[in-house]
Amino acid sequence: MSDFDYDLFVIGGGSGGVRAARVAAGEADAKVAIAEESRYGGTCVIRGCVPKKLMVFASTYSDMVDDARAYGWDLNDGDFHWPKFQQKLSAELERLEGVYQRLLDGSGVERFDQRAKLADAHTVELADGTKKTAKHILIATGGTPVRPDLENADLGMVSDDIFDMKDLPGSILIIGGGYIACEFAGVFNGLGVEVTQYYRGAQILRGFDDEARGLIAEEMRTKGVDLHCGTDILEMSKDGDGIRVKATNGTEKVFDKVLFATGRRPNSRDMGLEDLGIEQGRNGEILVDEYSQTKVPSVYAIGDVTDRVNLTPVAIREGMAFVETVFKGNPTSPDHDLIPTAIFTQPEMGTIGLSEEAARDQEPIEVYVSSFKPMQQSFAGRSDRVLMKLIVSQETRKVLGCHIVAPQAGEMIQLAGIAVKMGATKEDFDRTVAVHPTMAEEIVTMRVPTRKS
Template identity: 60%
Template sequence: MSFDYDLFVIGGGSGGVRAARVASGEHGAKTALAEEYRLGGTCVIRGCVPKKLMVYASSFPAMAEEARAYGWSADVGRFDWTAFRTKLEAELDRLEGAYRRGQQGAGVTVYDQRATVTGPHEVRLADGSVKSARHILIATGGAPFVPDFPGAEHVMTSNEVFRLPALPGRMLIVGGGYIASEFACVMNGLGTEVTLWNRSPVLRSFDRECRDLIVARMVAHGIALREDALIQKIERGAAGLVVTDTAGRTETFDAVLYATGRRPNTRGLGLEEVGVQLGPKGEVLVDDWSQTNIPSIYAVGDVTDRIALTPVAIREGHAFADTVFGARPHSFDHQMVASAVFTQPEFGTCGLTEEQARAREEIEVYSTSFRPMRSAFAGAEEKVLMKLVVSRATRQVLGCHIVAPDAGEMIQIAAIAMKMGATKEQFDAACAVHPTMAEELVTMRKPVR
């Protein structure tokens, strides 16, 4: 049987474009990709990249304050949101163009429209045309989830926050994960009065000791936090959005941002109709090779709900293309994947939390928290935390957690050693770089627990 394409990719995010580019450009597969919005996906268009640029923008007031403590006459003045947003949109356009040129250069046919699956080897485009493919890859990512409640139409999600016409004076952020916490810090740094509501402890899935320090600093920076709040309804009033919680208390805000989680983008794709098995959240169920129960259909990235990180999606997509089209079978190892949370202070983490490790085996915990030289000289109360979780039996470093400026940069380096199975003694054998914050990772000699 002949097919129109060797590979048809649905979804133009990081995982999909990598798989398409490698399959076509490196392995010679005739490849097409369909994307109904913009190439680049969540990360480039409405996630990691614009968020990180907002993190940078929000950090300058603190920098000016610190500069004054070091003897400089410094003032950042008024923040021009419109100027920033205009430049941000231009940067996203540039990045999308780069992604499109990458696909074209690799010989991938790009369809700027929605595609759905109509058979094990068949997809239907929004224009009604049907394309056949030897293999189909689902890479449609995820989307913010907003529960159904009275007034839900008044809220925004992380998709819309980058296009705000103006910065709100008062913003309620609902959620307790890393996205909610990051935006709370960003908006607070930009001068918005931020309130963060969640019905349980914020950042509860992360290492508790690190979480406690981050939350304490968020509150110290002026973020109003409630960890017992659940919204009952939102109404538009003369002074803004009137938010009522389930206890009957009300507060008024100019904007409400919901960041209560994300769901895989599988609704209406036709997957269930052709027999692809989905999980309880709508995620595509796959094996270690990213293959579904239908042999010709694969899935990578957030739509599989494995690890929702851009670099993971890229590795999964690359491994898929090498395996299916390059005669180089390999799968991505989801163990020891480092990540960063761009709160203020920043958080870098790799491996198991103390709580996870302790539930699994006997461990030793090496931890230290201190005011770094830079903050101490400026008279600031900012603290950093360095933490290693170590197996007593094997001495392997099971977890590394860093709360500090540029923690994401530091954890990337530590993750290399951890991926290689480094032991505590091998960390100790590395000579410290002085004076740095990171030297604490190789100078903690006695366990605290």
């Protein structure tokens, strides 16, 4: 008989926590419980990737009628109805949440639909005061968007609030230059909202390849986003039904909505971590070793609450590695190297490996670049441009980075990512026959370096 109520207690019902709970119970025959204070599915399913991607899909239809007419179709313009879309979106999220709950139930995981925190190294205290013991505790509580320290900041929204809007605004100001800010700028612009975006930095999408993010910024402006870099918000106040904003560039304007996309923080507050001596970083992230273990041996943490690589598939991989380590006797460290990533801006971006700037700081490189108008959009009379880019080591010939700015870039980078992860060389790419006519064929047809450094 075990001295504990459970072999594993998971705090947090997002993708990482649910996967770890299911696999530990189903494959390792562990007795598992999970606590979730909000909705199962976490940020990705309920407040992030899934609803955002559905909004991206919805926003891209605004160009399709014009494109279809250019291809000979006789179509009339229509209007977008936010309430109709939101109703279907809510139903889809409820369906997905139900899938997560049924998967847990089917694996024999006991669910507690309430907040939980740590009482000691082996005890979890639920919101109703009940205490449960476990041999191992896994924290997978994710992260949450933050508002800036600014007077009247409560007048603005954060990303979580978007999916609950009753009506689509006529105008919106988006504060921030990261992927969330830029994705929603494209979404609202595509849905017919007048979009202004302020970012205090010199260029949006800091940390990504300079050439790629430069093209995205250029295309966003071409599509109608009023993007201002080097600009921040000074003041905001209520003005009738709108919000008056004064900016550092000297402008003052009233917007229907203001969206803060200025960062996220780990959900680690008021969880009893300090009392147990579990170390946290400056942003509240739980510090763990290569096996996701905290300084308290019985407590582990995965996903956004550790602020390592904040991506849903990474949290799932970390959860699987945790189960391998703790319940299957196979110490496994999650692999955070060469992770393909998509940014669902408009145009979309797919990326893996080093940017040109990071690579040239590391070693001598060759850079192969092709930028052109894609056939489908060019025929329709649009001026959209795409970018295909490879960063190659001069010494080893390995492809160190691949960056794609194009429609469906996320789909392309998933497949290109396999080659880069395997250590493919530029000559391996060259030996691959092109699929013609496609945009992606440029990845294997670029023979002469654009530049060396």
